[in-house]
Amino acid sequence: MPFLSNTIAPETATLRAKIKSLVEGASKKLGYPAIEVEITYPKYENFGDYSTNYALSIVKHIKQNPREVAKNLAEVISQDLPEFIDRVEVAGPGFLNFYLNYKNAIEYGYSFPKIALNTKDKIVVEHTSVNPNKALHVGHIRNAVLGDTIARLLHVFFKKIEVQNYIDDTGLQVADTTAALHRYGENIPRGVLFDDYCWDIYARFHRELKDPEKSQELSKLREKILHQIEAHSGEFFKLSQKVVKQILDHHLAELSSLNIAYDLLVYEKDIIAFKLWESAFEILKASGKLRYHSDGKYRGCWVFESKAMPPKILVRSNGTKVYTAKDIAYHLWKIGALDVDFLYKPWDGTLYQNPQLYQTSKDGKAYPDRFGRASKVINVIDYRQSYPQQVVREAVEEIVGKKDLIYHLAYGVVSLSKDTAAMLGVDVSDGKNSYAMSGRKGIGVKSKDLYKKVKQTIVEKVKQSGADVSQIDVDAITVAAIRYEMVKYTAQRDMVFDINQATQFVGKSGPYLQYSYVRGLNILRKFTSTQNPSISWKDYASGSDFLQVDFSALEKALVATMARHSEALYDAVSELEPVIYAEYAFYLASVFNSFYEKHRILSEKDEKVRRIRLGLVAMFLEHMGRVLDLLGIPRVERM
DSSP: OOTTTTTSOOOOSSHHHHHHHHHHHHHHHTTOOOOOOOOBOOSSGGGOSEEEOHHHHHTTTSOSOHHHHHHHHHHHHHTTOOTTEEEEEEETTTEEEEEEOHHHHHHHHHSOOOOOOEEEEEEEEEOOOOOTTSOOBHHHHHHHHHHHHHHHHHTTTEEEEEEEEEEOOSSHHHHHHHHHHHHHOSOOOTTOOHHHHHHHHHHHHHHHHTOTTTHHHHHHHHHHHHHHHHHTOSHHHHHHHHHHHHHHHHHHHHHHTTTOOOSEEEEHHHHHHTTHHHHHHHHHHHHTOEEEOSSSTTTTOEEEEETTEEEEEEEOTTSOBOHHHHHHHHHHHHTTOSSOOOOEEEOOOSSOOOTTOEEEOTTSBOOTTTSOOOSEEEEEEEGGGHHHHHHHHHHHHHHHTOSSOEEEEEEOOEEEEHHHHHHTTOOOTTOOSEEOOBTTTTBOOBHHHHHHHHHHHHHHHHHHTTOOGGGSOHHHHHHHHHHHHHHSSOTTSOEEEOHHHHTOSSSSSHHHHHHHHHHHHHHHHHHOTTSOTTSOGGGTOOHHHHHTSOOOHHHHHHHHHHHTHHHHHHHHHHTTOHHHHHHHHHHHHHHHHHHHHHSOSTTOSSHHHHHHHHHHHHHHHHHHHHHHHHTTOOOOSOO
């Protein structure tokens, strides 16, 4: 059952849902047993626009020939076909294929979105959550883009979406960067950014940790820093907070250039400072799931015990809390299960400024009920963290006695193709096909360097095309290239980023989506320089025009594709898989470009046909514009 099944509105207004209802009604009228009806899109256009194997599925429950069952269903459905269906046919061993009446289905292509908005439930999406100790690398970008995209898609269905970024300001990584700053100095070379400097000295510190002559000394320094961070006092704690604030400022500024923003920053130190852990600790003990062991294997530890998973230590024998313990407290707060709350204040960065962004702070104010208190929580976290995420989910859900509260949107790691790695200065002499990154080894590519190289590649390609680079928003195309590449794969799949693929203007890429949008804009600009290219298709062609002209195969395909827009949205959100919507975006652009290349539009002599085609272009612009917005890709005027 999909995670959002009890909060997302049922799919009722789409063509797919209406066709499903037709099959269900016919089946009931014929007295067949009620089973799930699945409506799919045929692979080949001669098999219709929608199809179902319902007749093949139902014969498992009744002793009849599936083709005869399909014929019976088709006969009942055909007795009262809705105006958007032209006909229903039986094919093969018992498939039902539905063919649209495109002239009437046009309204479904235009009327977007047909989705009921949930104004009651609140969804919290946590994403990015990068250790604030050095510059971002390309893998972090995938997390942020996936999280931002799913939040954008959720906004179509839910009014209340809150995007959180969890800041681990007490962990080992921050301690190591703090130690490195203490050891190597805070005098940053001229022209070097603070996050880049930390990137370098962090790797240097880890190299020295491996030196037998230095490892003991550095380990002691690290422990001293961790102790001060835990105690929230001392010179090293102050230095660590400087690291966190400046690095986070760089992260937020860099991510904002990719159209990524947040509602709330939650600092790990505040989980302790605001006594969220103490509150959660009491709830855990009262639940009977957390037990103190006075002897045996877990002597001196508080252990979470459940039939659903192996025992998990939350508090060690020395009294320190494991990361998962604080994460459980954080998630109990997210769903409003604690009787304590943070204080909040607006973000006060230098590089990144956004008055809408808040952060937890002991110097803040109380905002009762504004943050947290979610009906559902979605965490975008690397799949290598699947077990800790499972522990958190099962612990929280057992404690509160509810299921499906927390969803781990796991994603795979990002590597670079051999060519891209070479372009970015990685040694590829070993001949591997792709290259993963390691911050501790100093092997990797910063996301800002990837951005620069993608931008440079786009500039080169624009020049090769003969276009004037000064007239083109290269940064917008760069954002499109990076963002689309990060969502065009199934989330859990590891991916290889290739700059040449990401920046192609023809093919499955962000620039290709923008290119198709600009093509449509250019047509309407040429039609009349005084007409607004964003106005409704009905300003070009009336509904009656469509009823008087026969559609070509490509015009039919374009109408059918636009009519599926809400279906693609529904599937992407139901499955929490942005790739579904990314695939739809590419298909929509491809169908439009085929229509554009095979049909005369402005030069069409038949006025009625010309108006209809202009109407289809305007309709496409409305859909593709919304697609770009939901994928976080900027709309551009020229390419």
